[in-house]
Amino acid sequence: MAETELAVGPASEGSVQSPKTKPTPEAKSFPLKFTYSNSEDGIDENLLVLLHGLGDTETPFAGLARRLRLPQTATLSLRAPDRIPFFDEDAFQWYRSFDLSGELLERPDPTPALEILDRVIEHLTVKCSWPINRIHLFGFAQGGSVASELALRLWRKKGSDGGSVLSSIASVVSIDGPLLSYPTFKPPCATPAVYFHRSQQGNSAEVAAFQKGFADMRVLKAPVGGGMPKSKEEWSGVIQFWGRVLASRMPDMEGLHPIISGGPTLPTQSSRTSHRRKASLSGTPYRQLAVGNLSSD
Template identity: 45%
Template sequence: MTWSRILYLYEEAYQWYESFDPLGEFLQHPNPTPALDILTKVLDHLINDCAWPTYYIHLFGFAQGGTVAAETALRWWRERSTAMGSVITVTGPLLSYPTPSKLCPMPILVFHFPPPAESALPCNAMTAFRKGFTTVLEVKTAGEGMPRSKDE
């Protein structure tokens, strides 16, 4: 699996999909398709070659990884009409705005931080999740980063 390296940081860091333009500015409409393609191949291998039932597969991601997990779940449902076990995203919004004829029955848990947190989801993020998934559980947390306590 290959990730693209983030060139503008002092430390070595990688991203699931391109998020910056050549000047280091955030892209307004990033395209996660290459990451979705790779993850779809991995899922195909697990299901077809390893005989994993789809309901045994749970996707989890933080930030870009959460976006990739949620977008992959919706893509899988649209293309195959088969849901996986569940998906959890921590501060990862959907980049697409779902308009399915049938909502994805896979439950999704969305951890996020309310504004003015630096990593707060966009204002329409929860609406987008509800337009794509039948069961959306929302947990607002107080701090930044990954959930840290039993309550979270």
């Protein structure tokens, strides 16, 4: 299988270097169930926080995180706080998603989830020594919506009040997870963002909301059908984005330096559930995706 180079930039000038290896979050005081892994190369310069979609758990995305093997990047896969009612197996949601008749809510309120994630960020920055501008968010479907709303929420608290990119989340990637609000604040959030979506519309209201909320915004469009990226072409935009925003603890090197990653396989997921869910939340099954060159040989 072919390999791919992920070019990672050096740490920002003027940033405060944190410990080379970060402590694991404390399970007893951490607000959510989680799976955490230090960086494979022993240098925890970035933290990728993964938020699963509706009806799933943190487990598949912990596997995804391990297979990504992003350089100098620890990973934290979170389980959503609320179990979906009347399901026999593990199926969680970031916020109340269904009405009493079992229909999806048209205007859900993510506030309770955002308040919990505020505490997650506080734990990571205070107890685990993570600078907020080294924390990257990756969310799928409902998890992508919450991740994006969290980035905007933190920017409104810090960035718009005289803050800078050093006091905001490092980046956010939302896979088919639209914003649940329409941002009206100024200046827009400085956090670099990607919105990967599948739509027949050229410039939908969902895209417009992201462009209104984020100053550094990239839209990745894919064919309708399926949820997570499933091919080299669909993954390449996300990987290139991470190559731009991930920091590197190698001050002796100028500019970009290449990190060679092997060829792990990644699961992909339908827009509303994993392969383990019941028919009422069923979708396309997991597919295997090689990320050495982002395609199977």
